[in-house]
Amino acid sequence: MKEEYENQFNKLIEKRSARGKKAGGEVFAFWGILNLIAFFLFSYLWSSLYVWVTMIVFGIILQIIYVRRLQADQEYRLFWFGTISQLWIFMVVLMPFIFYVFPFLLNVYSPINIYPLLFLWLSLGMFISGIIVGQLCFKLGGIIFFISGIVAVLFFDMLRVIYPLTMILGLVLPGIWSRYEEEY
Numbered sequence: 001m002k003e004e005y006e007n008q009f010n011k012l013i014e015k016r017s018a019r020g021k022k023a024g025g026e027v028f029a030f031w032g033i034l035n036l037i038a039f040f041l042f043s044y045l046w047s048s049l050y051v052w053v054t055m056i057v058f059g060i061i062l063q064i065i066y067v068r069r070l071q072a073d074q075e076y077r078l079f080w081f082g083t084i085s086q087l088w089i090f091m092v093v094l095m096p097f098i099f100y101v102f103p104f105l106l107n108v109y110s111p112i113n114i115y116p117l118l119f120l121w122l123s124l125g126m127f128i129s130g131i132i133v134g135q136l137c138f139k140l141g142g143i144i145f146f147i148s149g150i151v152a153v154l155f156f157d158m159l160r161v162i163y164p165l166t167m168i169l170g171l172v173l174p175g176i177w178s179r180y181e182e183e184y
Helices: 002-019 026-045 049-072 083-105 111-133 136-154 156-177
Strands: 021-023 076-078
Touching (some): 026 156, 049 083, 083 111, 111 136, 111 156, 136 156
Parallel strands (some): 021 076
16 A cells, blocks of 8 residues: 555656746746836836837847746746747737827827726736636736726826736736646
């Protein structure tokens, strides 16, 4: 009986080690931190669109370098390939329309609506990412962004509190949590 339990335990250990270390969710935490930095720079030091553009370009470059480095390390199992990368490439292509083309060039909506739309846009990306990779933390991040989009419309005067909390609860914490979450 004892040998049977030991064999089952050893098979479980082998199965887990064969999967490798999970990686990739920390990219969401990275983007959350970049967003916080850009928001504070934009809000308190330099209110220019260049702050956001620089953050996005800088973030994409660092993400590519980081993911390629992890890809080269055979210990890690990444989910940043296939469907999820296609989703986020499309989301990034869509972004300039939400943040620049529609509010400033076409005057479809007021620039004050950018932040609630940002939250709703990110809610879709995070929730769908959670479905694709099967991790609850990203689904919860998507729900947090959805709720924050509604709250930002109702209490826009509180945006300097809502935005940082949303980035922490919707991107940073799910990104950190994903490193420890087992697949279910």
